[in-house]
Amino acid sequence: MAPVRTAARLDGIPPTIFSTMSALAVRTGAVNLGQGFPDVDGPPEVIAAAVAALESGANQYAPGIGIPALRNAIVRHQRRHYGIELDPDTEVVVTTGCTEGIAAALLGLVNPGDEVVVLEPYYDSYVAMLQMAGGVRRPVTLRAPDFRMDLDELRAAVTDRTRFVLLNTPHNPTGTVLTREELAAVAEVAVERDLVVITDEVYEHLTFTGYEHVPMATLPGMAERTLTLSSAGKSYSFTGWKVGWATGPAELVGALLSAKQWLTFTSGSPLQPAVAAALDEHPDFPAALAAELEGKRDLLCAGLEKVGLQGRPPAGTYFATSDITHLGWPDAMAFCLALPERAGVVAIPTQPFYDDPDAGRQLIRWAFCKQTSVIEEALSRLAGADLAYGDGQ
Numbered sequence: 001m002a003p004v005r006t007a008a009r010l011d012g013i014p015p016t017i018f019s020t021m022s023a024l025a026v027r028t029g030a031v032n033l034g035q036g037f038p039d040v041d042g043p044p045e046v047i048a049a050a051v052a053a054l055e056s057g058a059n060q061y062a063p064g065i066g067i068p069a070l071r072n073a074i075v076r077h078q079r080r081h082y083g084i085e086l087d088p089d090t091e092v093v094v095t096t097g098c099t100e101g102i103a104a105a106l107l108g109l110v111n112p113g114d115e116v117v118v119l120e121p122y123y124d125s126y127v128a129m130l131q132m133a134g135g136v137r138r139p140v141t142l143r144a145p146d147f148r149m150d151l152d153e154l155r156a157a158v159t160d161r162t163r164f165v166l167l168n169t170p171h172n173p174t175g176t177v178l179t180r181e182e183l184a185a186v187a188e189v190a191v192e193r194d195l196v197v198i199t200d201e202v203y204e205h206l207t208f209t210g211y212e213h214v215p216m217a218t219l220p221g222m223a224e225r226t227l228t229l230s231s232a233g234k235s236y237s238f239t240g241w242k243v244g245w246a247t248g249p250a251e252l253v254g255a256l257l258s259a260k261q262w263l264t265f266t267s268g269s270p271l272q273p274a275v276a277a278a279l280d281e282h283p284d285f286p287a288a289l290a291a292e293l294e295g296k297r298d299l300l301c302a303g304l305e306k307v308g309l310q311g312r313p314p315a316g317t318y319f320a321t322s323d324i325t326h327l328g329w330p331d332a333m334a335f336c337l338a339l340p341e342r343a344g345v346v347a348i349p350t351q352p353f354y355d356d357p358d359a360g361r362q363l364i365r366w367a368f369c370k371q372t373s374v375i376e377e378a379l380s381r382l383a384g385a386d387l388a389y390g391d392g393q
Contacts (some may be wrong), residue, residue, distance in 0.1 A: 012131075013128045017124065017348060032346045041237055043285055071245075073276035081204075090250040091253055095267060096268075100260065101229040102126065104260040105229065112135075116164040117164070117165045119139075123168060139356070149182050149185075165198070166197075167200065169183070171316075172317055175312075175315055187222050191222075199216045200229050201228055201230045206289065206290045227252040241275070243271050300366060307383050308327075309322040311323060320366050321363055322364050328390075332350060348365040
């Protein structure tokens with residue numbers, strides 16, 4: 001048989017850095033502050049609802065669009081939190097996590113050659129799916145140390161071939177929460193240039209004191225041109241369930257569904273009624289989770305500063321970023337690959353999330369969605385390690 005070659009649409013797309021670093025954590029026994037998954041589950045009542053669904057026969061295909069109970073719960077969630085009104089039959093679709101929502105949105109909407117404005121650093125699935133769809137990235141870089149959006153760069157990124165903006169706020173990996181003023185600038189450009197905005201709001205409820213998540217769809221002129229993606233995974237600490245959703249105008253949701261039907265077709269049947277219960281019966285859980293995460297953010301950031309790994313405390317998400325320029329390493333990848341042996345800790349280099357070879361070269365991302373004892377152990381190991389580049393590297 002002739003050698004098997006990966007399809008050209010995947011050329012240049014490396015394995016996700018999250019799998020690489022999590023495997024390194026397992027292999028070395030390191031404390032994993034890399035991949036963003038919590039080590040404590042969400043409400044036990046929601047787990048019980050999933051068990052009840054399993055035992056009551058919800059084990060066959062659900063409708064491709066999602067079960068009515070969950071679609072209606074998503075409608076109530078959007079109304080309760082943001083005053084957004086939706087038709088559960090035409091303006092909501094359940095996805096297999098937000099990652100599938102991103103894939104289906106891009107495959108269902110983007111034609112080869114369409115330009116898509118994207119905030120850089122990217123969540124890495126954006127790069128892979130844009131390439132598979134034939135889209136062309138037009139980056140707008142959030143630069144350290146403040147990671148704010150440059151509005152002039154935003155406007156300059158839009159050309160006559162631009163069709164979409166792919167927005168992520170609260171932003172992974174920087175922890176930036178775009179302000180209402182920044183979002184208004186995006187909305188102004190979108191309306192003026194007739195762009196569709198695909199917005200990944202998976203960390204919508206995980207913002208900290210002094211910061212507010214503003215859904216793009218709530219801004220003037222944006223409801224009719226915004227496809228909103230989110231998930232229960234982050235808000236309810238069930239990342240492994242992979243139950244998300246897309247909401248927005250029927251034509252945008254329909255385009256996403258036209259691609260989703262050929263991806264997973266449907267999402268986990270017994271998990272859907274459980275997520276509906278989470279949204280309807282535990283609406284305050286995400287706010288309590290955000291308050292708990294804020295304390296863990298403060299613990300991690302203070303500890304990192306003590307060991308010389310300063311960074312800006314994030315406004316939201318699970319993640320904090322440190323700049324390692326002063327440690328002398330050639331780049332963040334080299335630092336993170338050596339860190340498990342040096343300190344018994346795993347972090348994520350952010351350079352794979354940038355097109356700009358210099359913007360993220362010396363930046364690393366830490367996850368603080370872990371038990372306090374885990375964060376304290378990681379900080380203790382870092383404090384006892386030599387983190388500077390030197391002999392033996």
